[in-house]
Amino acid sequence: MVTTLKPQLGANPERARSHNKQLVLRAIRHVGTAGRAEIARASGLSTQAVSNIISDLLNEGFLVEQGFRSAGRGLPVQQYAIKPDGGYAFGVEVRPTAVFTALVDLVGTPLLTHRTPLEDAQKDTILDTVWAQLDDALSKSQVSKGSLMGAGIVMPGPFGDTGLTGADSELPGWSTGDPAESFANRLGLSVFVENDANAAAMAERMNGVARGLDDFAYLYFGQGLGLGLVQNGQAVQGAFGNAGEIGHITVIVEGRPVELESATSRLSVQAYLARQGVTVTNMDDLTSLYFSANRHLLAWLDQAAQALSSALSIIENLFDPQTVILGGAMPDDLLDHIIARTALPERSVSNRPDRTHPRLMRGTSGRMTATLGAAALVLHQAFTPTIAEAR
Amino acid sequence: MVTTLKPQLGANPERARSHNKQLVLRAIRHVGTAGRAEIARASGLSTQAVSNIISDLLNEGFLVEQGFRSAGRGLPVQQYAIKPDGGYAFGVEVRPTAVFTALVDLVGTPLLTHRTPLEDAQKDTILDTVWAQLDDALSKSQVSKGSLMGAGIVMPGPFGDTGLTGADSELPGWSTGDPAESFANRLGLSVFVENDANAAAMAERMNGVARGLDDFAYLYFGQGLGLGLVQNGQAVQGAFGNAGEIGHITVIVEGRPVELESATSRLSVQAYLARQGVTVTNMDDLTSLYFSANRHLLAWLDQAAQALSSALSIIENLFDPQTVILGGAMPDDLLDHIIARTALPERSVSNRPDRTHPRLMRGTSGRMTATLGAAALVLHQAFTPTIAEAR
DNA sequence: AGCGTTAACTCAACTTTCTTGAGTGTTCAA
DNA sequence: TTGAACACTCAAGAAAGTTGAGTTAACGCT
Incomplete structure (x- = not known):
C-alpha cells in the first residue's frame, strides 16, 4: 500500500x-x-x-x-x-439543464450574471457554453482576461463512481478525467471545482453572514440537500471531494426513519405538493403558496423542520461549528419559517450559554447563490496565504 | 459582532x-x-x-x-x-478515577507507561499527580527534561458548558480557565489538549494503520463513543474543541431510534450484560466471555454492529474519508467481530470500486491507546511545518 | 501656547536563508 | 573505455526580512 x-x-x-x-x-x-x-x-x-x-x-x-x-x-x-477592480473572478454553476455564470470583482460585487439553457448535458457542450459565456461576460463588462484571477466551478456531485451514483442530478461524461483540468484547459484560467454547498459556504464567509467565521456549516437547499463545511477557514472536501453528502443519511420524522433529502429539498417539496395536487414550477410559486398560507406547504415545512432538527443534532455534535447556515435555492420566507420551526436539540455541544451567533441562521438565498459562491472560491484563494497551504 | x-x-x-x-x-x-x-x-x-x-x-x-x-x-x-532519542514526548490521559501516563521517544516507541489511581478528581490533585508521574518517568528513563518536546493531554470532553454537560465522564474544576494553560504552567512544557478519539487518530496516523493517510475517521470505544476526525492531516477540533461527540446522535437499531452511545460503548456492554446477570469488570472478562461464546455478549455485539452501520453511513457521507478506523478500550477480538458484522452501507460516497483501503478497519486497541495518542500529538506537532499552521 | 510623549512611517545597514552555476566524484551502460 | 546520469559541495549572488536611527504629526498635560 x-x-x-x-x-x-x-x-x-x-x-x-x-x-x-x-x-x-x-x-x-x-x-x-x-x-x-x-x-x-x-x-x-x-x-x-x-x-x-x-x-x-x-x-x-x-x-x-x-x-x-x-x-x-x-x-x-x-x-x-x-481595489474592487484590482481583479475579477468568474463563477460557473453547471446544472443538467442550464449553466449559470457570474462575473464578480475583487470585493465580491457581481458585475453581471447569466443563465444559459443547455441543449444537452454533454461535456463538450458544457465546456463550449461556459467558454462562450466567459467571452461574452468579458466583452460586455470591458474586463480584460489578464485581470481575471480564475474561475470557480460548481458541479453536482458526487464525483467519481460511488454508491450514490445513479442519482438524477448527474452529468454524463465527467466521471473520467479531472473536471478542473478540463475547464482549466478550455478556459485558460486557474480553476477551482467544488460542490454547491461548499461554494455557497465560502461565499457566505467572504461577503455574507459568515464573515470572519472559521468554523461553520452550511445547509444548502438545491435539487437535493448539501452540507458545506468550513473548518479552520477551509472548505472540507473529504478524501475524494465528496464530503457533505448529507442528503442520504437517515433521520427521524414523525417517529419514522426517512432519507433526509426526501424530507427537505426542492425535489421533496415539489413531490410532496404534487401528491396533494398542487403544482409548483419555480420559487415564486412557492412564495405565493406560502403567503396564501397553503396548508400543504405548511405541512411540508413542518416535517422539513423536523428532519432538519435531526440533521442539526448530527452536524453540531460531529463538527461543533460556530453556527449552521441555511440557504440556497429556496425563498427567504420559507427558510425563515423553517428556521423558526426547527427545534434546537438540547443534547448538543452547540447548546451553550455563551454563544455569540445563533445556532441556526439564514444565509444568502436565491438561484444564484452557488454561482456567486463559485466565484468566491477564486477570491478566497487570492486571500489565502500559500506556504503550507491546506490543500 | x-x-x-x-x-x-x-x-x-x-x-x-x-x-x-x-x-x-x-x-x-x-x-x-x-x-x-x-x-x-x-x-x-x-x-x-x-x-x-x-x-x-x-x-x-x-x-x-x-x-x-x-x-x-x-x-x-x-x-x-x-534519531529515536533525539527527543521525547509525554502522554497523559486523565480519567475521573485514574491518570495514565506514557513516555515515548521521537519515533513513537514507548519507553514506559503507568497507571496512577486518583484519590479524588480535583484539579490540583490531577495536576500534582501528573507532575509527579512526569518527574518519575524522567528519572527512571534517564531522559533530561530539556529533550522533552512537550506533553499531550487527553481529557474527557465536552469542554465548557454545553448541552451535554452533566454526562458522567466529567471532571470537576476544569470548566473555568484553559486546561492547556494549567498543565503548561504546572509542567513547564508545551501542552496539547485533545479528546481521546482525536488523540487515538493521530497516534494511528503517526505509527499505526493510518500511516500516511490525511483524511480518515476514528471511532474510539471509550467510556462512551468518540469520533476522531483527521482532515487534511490535521485533527478536526471544531470551533470550541468539541467536535466528534458522535455518541449522542440518534441511530436506528432493530427499527428503533436509540442514542448511538447506548448501543456501542464500554458502559453500554457492561450495562447490557448486567441486565442479563453477567458482570464484567475489565477487558479480559470480555475476552473470556467472547471465547466462551456467551450468547448475551454476541447479542450485544450484533446490535452494536447495527448501530455502527448507521454511524458509518453518516460519517462516510458527511466526511468522505479514506477509511474509518475502529479502536480504543475494547479487545481486538471483539472489534474484529464487530467489524465483520457491520453492514457497509450501499448508499454511501465511500462505496466506490477503486478503494485502496477497507472502509472499516481495526486500529490500535487496549487501555493505553489514548495515552499513546496524547504523546503522538506532540510528535505530530514536531513534524508539521509551522508557517500558516492550520491551527 | 508650549513642549514632551506617543505613534506611524522611512531610510539605510545588516542578517538570514535560499538559489544558482560551476566543479567533483561515483556508478551504470553503451 | 567513455559518456551520461546522478548526488553532492563550494562560492557567489539575490531576495526578503529585521533592526535602529531619524522624521513627522497629533495629543494632552502644564
Missing part, C-alpha cells in the same frame, strides 16, 4: 513574499480598511516589511489609498483598502 | 528555516530513511538548502546517518533517519 506525501512547499524568499502578500490582503479585507502598523501587528511582520509589500500591491493594482485617518496620537494613518 | 482574525504568521527567514526543517523531518519520517536529493524533490527546495538544513538537524541531534546506499547511477546516497 503506497501513500504519497502531499507535496508541501518549502519556504524560500520568493514564496515567503507571495505568502506575506496574501496575508496582508487578507488582513485588509478582514477589516475593510487598515493602516500599515495595524497590519504589521496582525501579521507578525515588521512595519517595514508591510510597507514594502503594500507598495508592491499598490503598483500591482490590488490596493487603493483611502486617505488619512488620525486615531489618537501619532502620525495620521494612511488607510488602504482592496 | 466582533470577529478576530486568527493570527497567522508572516514568513521571514527565521520562520522559513523552522518551517523547512519540519518539512525535512516530515519527509524523512514518511519514508523512514532518505537521501538529500530525494528530500529536495519532495519539498521543492534546492539540494543545497536541504544539505544545510540536514547539517543543522544532525547537530541538533534529530537525525542520524544511516550509511550509503547506491541506487542506480550517481554517487551513493547518504541516508538519513530520525
Whole structure:
C-alpha cells in the first residue's frame, strides 16, 4: 500500500513574499480598511516589511489609498483598502439543464450574471457554453482576461463512481478525467471545482453572514440537500471531494426513519405538493403558496423542520461549528419559517450559554447563490496565504 | 459582532528555516530513511538548502546517518533517519478515577507507561499527580527534561458548558480557565489538549494503520463513543474543541431510534450484560466471555454492529474519508467481530470500486491507546511545518 | 501656547536563508 | 573505455526580512 506525501512547499524568499502578500490582503479585507502598523501587528511582520509589500500591491493594482485617518496620537494613518477592480473572478454553476455564470470583482460585487439553457448535458457542450459565456461576460463588462484571477466551478456531485451514483442530478461524461483540468484547459484560467454547498459556504464567509467565521456549516437547499463545511477557514472536501453528502443519511420524522433529502429539498417539496395536487414550477410559486398560507406547504415545512432538527443534532455534535447556515435555492420566507420551526436539540455541544451567533441562521438565498459562491472560491484563494497551504 | 482574525504568521527567514526543517523531518519520517536529493524533490527546495538544513538537524541531534546506499547511477546516497532519542514526548490521559501516563521517544516507541489511581478528581490533585508521574518517568528513563518536546493531554470532553454537560465522564474544576494553560504552567512544557478519539487518530496516523493517510475517521470505544476526525492531516477540533461527540446522535437499531452511545460503548456492554446477570469488570472478562461464546455478549455485539452501520453511513457521507478506523478500550477480538458484522452501507460516497483501503478497519486497541495518542500529538506537532499552521 | 510623549512611517545597514552555476566524484551502460 | 546520469559541495549572488536611527504629526498635560 503506497501513500504519497502531499507535496508541501518549502519556504524560500520568493514564496515567503507571495505568502506575506496574501496575508496582508487578507488582513485588509478582514477589516475593510487598515493602516500599515495595524497590519504589521496582525501579521507578525515588521512595519517595514508591510510597507514594502503594500507598495508592491499598490503598483500591482490590488490596493487603493483611502486617505488619512488620525486615531489618537501619532502620525495620521494612511488607510488602504482592496481595489474592487484590482481583479475579477468568474463563477460557473453547471446544472443538467442550464449553466449559470457570474462575473464578480475583487470585493465580491457581481458585475453581471447569466443563465444559459443547455441543449444537452454533454461535456463538450458544457465546456463550449461556459467558454462562450466567459467571452461574452468579458466583452460586455470591458474586463480584460489578464485581470481575471480564475474561475470557480460548481458541479453536482458526487464525483467519481460511488454508491450514490445513479442519482438524477448527474452529468454524463465527467466521471473520467479531472473536471478542473478540463475547464482549466478550455478556459485558460486557474480553476477551482467544488460542490454547491461548499461554494455557497465560502461565499457566505467572504461577503455574507459568515464573515470572519472559521468554523461553520452550511445547509444548502438545491435539487437535493448539501452540507458545506468550513473548518479552520477551509472548505472540507473529504478524501475524494465528496464530503457533505448529507442528503442520504437517515433521520427521524414523525417517529419514522426517512432519507433526509426526501424530507427537505426542492425535489421533496415539489413531490410532496404534487401528491396533494398542487403544482409548483419555480420559487415564486412557492412564495405565493406560502403567503396564501397553503396548508400543504405548511405541512411540508413542518416535517422539513423536523428532519432538519435531526440533521442539526448530527452536524453540531460531529463538527461543533460556530453556527449552521441555511440557504440556497429556496425563498427567504420559507427558510425563515423553517428556521423558526426547527427545534434546537438540547443534547448538543452547540447548546451553550455563551454563544455569540445563533445556532441556526439564514444565509444568502436565491438561484444564484452557488454561482456567486463559485466565484468566491477564486477570491478566497487570492486571500489565502500559500506556504503550507491546506490543500 | 466582533470577529478576530486568527493570527497567522508572516514568513521571514527565521520562520522559513523552522518551517523547512519540519518539512525535512516530515519527509524523512514518511519514508523512514532518505537521501538529500530525494528530500529536495519532495519539498521543492534546492539540494543545497536541504544539505544545510540536514547539517543543522544532525547537530541538533534529530537525525542520524544511516550509511550509503547506491541506487542506480550517481554517487551513493547518504541516508538519513530520525534519531529515536533525539527527543521525547509525554502522554497523559486523565480519567475521573485514574491518570495514565506514557513516555515515548521521537519515533513513537514507548519507553514506559503507568497507571496512577486518583484519590479524588480535583484539579490540583490531577495536576500534582501528573507532575509527579512526569518527574518519575524522567528519572527512571534517564531522559533530561530539556529533550522533552512537550506533553499531550487527553481529557474527557465536552469542554465548557454545553448541552451535554452533566454526562458522567466529567471532571470537576476544569470548566473555568484553559486546561492547556494549567498543565503548561504546572509542567513547564508545551501542552496539547485533545479528546481521546482525536488523540487515538493521530497516534494511528503517526505509527499505526493510518500511516500516511490525511483524511480518515476514528471511532474510539471509550467510556462512551468518540469520533476522531483527521482532515487534511490535521485533527478536526471544531470551533470550541468539541467536535466528534458522535455518541449522542440518534441511530436506528432493530427499527428503533436509540442514542448511538447506548448501543456501542464500554458502559453500554457492561450495562447490557448486567441486565442479563453477567458482570464484567475489565477487558479480559470480555475476552473470556467472547471465547466462551456467551450468547448475551454476541447479542450485544450484533446490535452494536447495527448501530455502527448507521454511524458509518453518516460519517462516510458527511466526511468522505479514506477509511474509518475502529479502536480504543475494547479487545481486538471483539472489534474484529464487530467489524465483520457491520453492514457497509450501499448508499454511501465511500462505496466506490477503486478503494485502496477497507472502509472499516481495526486500529490500535487496549487501555493505553489514548495515552499513546496524547504523546503522538506532540510528535505530530514536531513534524508539521509551522508557517500558516492550520491551527 | 508650549513642549514632551506617543505613534506611524522611512531610510539605510545588516542578517538570514535560499538559489544558482560551476566543479567533483561515483556508478551504470553503451 | 567513455559518456551520461546522478548526488553532492563550494562560492557567489539575490531576495526578503529585521533592526535602529531619524522624521513627522497629533495629543494632552502644564
